[in-house]
Amino acid sequence: MFQLFRVAWRDLGRNRRRSFFSALALGMGLAVLLLMAAVIKGEMRDSMNAAIRLNSGHLQVRAATYNEDKTSLAWEDLIENPARIAAQIAQLEPVAAATPRLFASGVVVIGGESVGVRLVGIVPDSEANAPYRDGLVSGAFVTADDRAGILIGQTLADKFGLKAGDTVNLLVNTSNGDVDEQTFVIRGIYSTGTPGLDQTTVLMPLDKAQTITQAGNHASAIFVLLKDREQTNAVASALQGSQYRVVTFEQMNEILVQTDALAGGYMIIIYLIVLAITATVIVNTLIMAVFERTREIGILSAIGMRSSRIMAMFFAESSLLAIGGIMIGLILGSLLTLYASTVGFYIGDFGITGIPLGERIYAWLTPGDALTLTALAFIVTLLASLYPARLAARMEPVQALRGGE
């Protein structure tokens, strides 16, 4: 075996430039794939994290009949006395925060213009509001007893030239099917780094939200954040009861989960296309090597080398090319990914419904992806060498000794 690789190494050394560029082609292909995988994975991770932090939490406990799509406000679809239930849930060890939230549809009217928003009634003191509190760019956070204050996102503020202290009219659906309208003061403007969400989410204290929507002492859901995402299903099982329905972040962010799965499927196709292109370079290199060394193949055959061993020689060569290419690819790919994971790519306000996208995409290369792509590059290179290796192994010694004439 050692001799096989020693011979293969020297054979590659006969035409160093050609061998180097073949390995480089594979390396560049692998580097691009590592970057692509890391960007997709990073984007999906950040989007899911943003969705969990800002929108869904890890879990929500809802009334069994609550319909999220209709943002139902009927009392029978809501959770009664939510503060008590949230406090009970917060007692659980894996739970980081549990807080009632009331969701309602609304329209912000500024001057002659209006824009649809999602009104979220929050308990201002809750830890779960940290992304909004920490993202406050002007003004102050609302307090629980604030009856006229709201928080709006920076995107919405920029769109209408609003600033803290300004007033806006807010039309809100109520539990009896009517629409109520009140004037509110913008207490503060927040930025979550997710422009799509910042344009459509208006926050106000839960008490005021319950009043304006006529929801009484009800909330749409208990918003639950866990200390560890992996605990989601365990906690969901623990909370499951006949009166309430517990939904996980994966169920609430189905579009994101499906997009992730779809992206994974497309990525495999892209992996194979890119690797197939680089494999053609390897095939070309090895076919040239077979033709250049036809007479030597004849000699080796004459002294009794079996077809399988002749094939093994070319497999050894392609293995060495693959190892060289993979090393180049891992170095290049690591550098590119390091840049993309620290600096990121600016994409601006690139909104997709159901997927909270930040202004920048940060790459995240998982060991699993790196290992999968490395193994895939190696296997595809070996498969690529199958044809040249068979070509060499099937040569008749008499023809090969004549140089293939």
Add this chain to the structure above:
Amino acid sequence: MEVARIENVSRVYKTGAVETYALREVNLSIQGGEFTALVGPSGSGKTTLLQLIGCLDQPTSGRVFINGKDVSALNRDQRADMRRGTIGFIFQFFALIPTLTAYENVEMPLLLVGQNAASRRARVMQLLDVVGLADRAHHRPDQMSGGQQQRVAIARALAPNPSLILADEPTANLDTPNGKQVMEIMARLNQETGVTFVFATHDPRVIQYARRVVTLRDGRIVETHEAQLQPFQVEPAIAGA
């Protein structure tokens, strides 16, 4: 003991509808220890006969026996197995692997027969010493003269202790002194080890070394005779080879 037997062997090459007979119903027996020359003009069938004896090619009709075994219908790998360790080859074009040193070239057939490292090392150095190239063991072919390369090829052919060595125009690309040296080494090895040599040539200086000369013309053996052995000095240098 009969090393090779050719029975009514014909070899026909087809090019489109045209059939060319390289050999026609040839019969030949080669005994152990022979030093036989196949002679004849170009196209007479010398190389084809050598290739059939060497299991590199298969006859169109007739049968070839090596050490009593019919090899006429063996597949590619079975023929490779037969060649490995049984038949050594020396070619006109020195036929060394250019990326391997003299040592590694001689070692290659020993690797194929699965000898261990220690016995390989001893055998290779012994053979390089026999052909006078022990000091060139770690030179690559492009660092050696044609004569030296052909001597390495002889050592390689002899390495796995074959019963038969086939040489196709072994001196054709060598000048007279190198050609003479190569032939003397081959003859000496034949005498000392008893290994059978069959070589194809049309060089009269080579033929004079043969003890038996088989003449071919137009794919047929037209004459076989025992030749006078040219006297040469045999230096006992391959004891145990």
